[in-house]
Structure formats: C-alpha cells, structure tokens
Amino acid sequence: MKNIEVIGMPMKYGCMVKGADLAYEYIKDSLEKVLHTTCNNVVDVSFKNPEMHKNDKKLKYLEPVMEINKRLYTKTYKSLEENNIPLVVGGDHSQAIGSIKASLDYYKGDVSVIYVDKHADIHNEKTTPSGNIHGMPLSVCIGRCDHRFDIGTYNLKPENLYFIGLSNYEKEEMDYIKESNIFHLMDHEVNEENIGTIVNNIKSKLKTKNVHISFDLDSIKPEDFPAVNVAVESTYQDETGMSYNTAKKVLELLLKELNVCSMDFVEYKPTLDENKKCIQKIEELLKVIRENL
Ligand SMILES: [Mn+2]
Numbered sequence: 234m235k236n237i238e239v240i241g242m243p244m245k246y247g248c249m250v251k252g253a254d255l256a257y258e259y260i261k262d263s264l265e266k267v268l269h270t271t272c273n274n275v276v277d278v279s280f281k282n283p284e285m286h287k288n289d290k291k292l293k294y295l296e297p298v299m300e301i302n303k304r305l306y307t308k309t310y311k312s313l314e315e316n317n318i319p320l321v322v323g324g325d326h327s328q329a330i331g332s333i334k335a336s337l338d339y340y341k342g343d344v345s346v347i348y349v350d351k352h353a354d355i356h357n358e359k360t361t362p363s364g365n366i367h368g369m370p371l372s373v374c375i376g377r378c379d380h381r382f383d384i385g386t387y388n389l390k391p392e393n394l395y396f397i398g399l400s401n402y403e404k405e406e407m408d409y410i411k412e413s414n415i416f417h418l419m420d421h422e423v424n425e426e427n428i429g430t431i432v433n434n435i436k437s438k439l440k441t442k443n444v445h446i447s448f449d450l451d452s453i454k455p456e457d458f459p460a461v462n463v464a465v466e467s468t469y470q471d472e473t474g475m476s477y478n479t480a481k482k483v484l485e486l487l488l489k490e491l492n493v494c495s496m497d498f499v500e501y502k503p504t505l506d507e508n509k510k511c512i513q514k515i516e517e518l519l520k521v522i523r524e525n526l
Contacts, residue, residue: 238317241275246294247327247367252502305331323499329370334385350449400473488525
C-alpha cells in the first residue's frame with residue numbers, strides 16, 4: 234500500500250478572495266489524526282513584494298503564482314519519486330498547476346485528471362474576465378496559455394480530462410470544453426444513485442494508467458458546505474452544487490475504482506466555518522480518502 238503524503242499549500246495569490254490560505258494550518262490536526270501521518274511538508278509561499286504583481290498585465294499575481302507553483306511542482310515530483318501519493322492541501326485552486334504538472338512529468342504524460350469542481354477553471358490569458366489565475370489552471374496544464382505560464386514538460390491532453398459537478402462557467406470555457414470533446418457532467422446530472430454508473434463509464438473511457446483527482450470543496454452546494462473561498466461574504470447566493478452526500482460518494486468511488494496517483498484538496502475557508510460544521514465534514518472526507526486510496 235502506498236503512503237499518503239500531505240503537502241501543505243497555503244496559497245492565496247490565485248484569487249482575490251482571502252481565506253483559503255489559512256485552511257492547511259487550520260485542518261492540520263485533522264489531517265494528522267485521520268490520515269495517521271505527520272504534516273511537515275509545506276510549500277514556502279513567501280514572495281518578495283507580491284503587491285508589485287497585483288496586476289501583471291491583467292493577470293493578477295502572475296509571477297508569485299507561477300513561482301510558488303514551481304516550488305509545489307518540485308515537492309510533488311519528489312513525493313512521487315519516493316513512492317508516495319501526494320495529497321496537496323490548499324489553498325486556492327491555482328495549485329493544480331504545480332501538482333498536475335508534476336504528476337504528468339513523473340508519469341511521462343500518462344495521467345488523466347478528474348476535476349471535481351463547480352467551476353471549469355479553464356480560462357486562459359485571453360478569455361479570463363477577472364484575471365484571477367485560480368480560474369486558469371487547467372489551461373496551463375493543457376498548454377493553451379502563453380509562455381509566461383511555462384512549467385514542466387508534459388501537457389494534459391483534453392481527452393484525458395473529466396469534469397464532475399460543473400455549474401458555474403463562462404461561455405468561452407464551455408465553448409472550449411465542447412469543441413475539444415471534454416467529458417463533463419453538471420452538478421444536477423450527478424447523484425448518489427447514478428455515481429456508480431458514472432465512475433464505471435469514466436473507468437471504461439480512461440486512456441491512461443494513472444489518475445489525478447482535483448477536488449474542490451465548492452463542488453458541494455453551499456447549503457451543505459458553506460465554508461469555501463468563492464464566498465466573499467456569508468451572503469453568497471449561488472445555490473448550485475452537489476449535495477454533500479453525493480460529493481462524498483463521488484470521492485469514495487473514484488478512489489476505490491481508479492488508480493489514483495495524486496490529489497488536490499482545495500478552497501476550504503475556515504473563517505466562514507461557523508460552529509466548525511464543515512471541519513467535521515472535512516474529517517469525514519479525509520476518512521474516505523484514507524480508506525479508499
Ligand atoms: Mn471552484
């Protein structure tokens with residue numbers, strides 16, 4: 234059995250909303266307790282004068298995001314070399330740049346990505362409406378961004394990308410997904426009853442030996458899991474997303490059925506976690522990871 238290695242990524246430069254950078258420290262005890270591991274591998278997220286890069290030609294914090302992702306890439310690659318399954322705990326979702334590229338390079342391109350997220354995160358520098366790089370990691374991994382985003386060697390093939398739980402995306406993103414024939418299921422198309430069939434379907438389509446799961450907690454509807462980073466204030470109105478039970482089942486079956494080699498776990502925002510209800514759910518999800526990975 235492979236060992237799960239937690240890599241902390243207290244990243245905040247990928248989006249303008251603050252909070253997810255506190256998640257790793259906040260759930261460290263839960264990670265150690267549930268995964269029976271010691272958490273001492275954290276990416277250095279310091280950067281000299283980050284405010285100078287607040288607006289790198291419309292791309293917010295481009296240099297810090299890429300530099301810090303290169304540090305994550307190095308740690309993730311090393312973890313794979315040491316025969317671990319790296320579980321990268323964010324942070325905002327821009328970390329998928331470093332974690333996915335490391336897996337792709339380590340396995341020489343033989344990796345599929347299952348992206349469990351409400352958002353498509355597949356903008357590039359031309360289409361991004363906000364300039365926030367947490368909306369762009371998949372385009373970086375595919376190699377459809379300009380040279381400023383260069384990292385690693387192997388790119389993700391669109392045919393090896395699978396979306397589960399989408400609900401919130403821009404037209405340019407869905408145009409690209411459809412044009413490229415990328416597998417995608419909306420939040421309302423996934424439930425506890427059909428997820429078994431869905432995972433089997435994905436399994437039969439897989440063209441790679443290895444799978445990276447990128448799990449964004451905002452794929453769960455706010456009613457069930459409000460403490461996520463897209464919520465600027467507690468008045469966040471988006472009612473889309475999968476139920477908590479569905480998302481948990483998605484995670485369980487993906488881990489059970491597929492050869493998962495690396496993972497992201499992102500966008501928890503502890504400052505919105507009233508009564509620590511979400512951290513209890515995080516512990517349950519971590520238990521699912523421990524039992525099925
Ligand atoms: Mn998201």
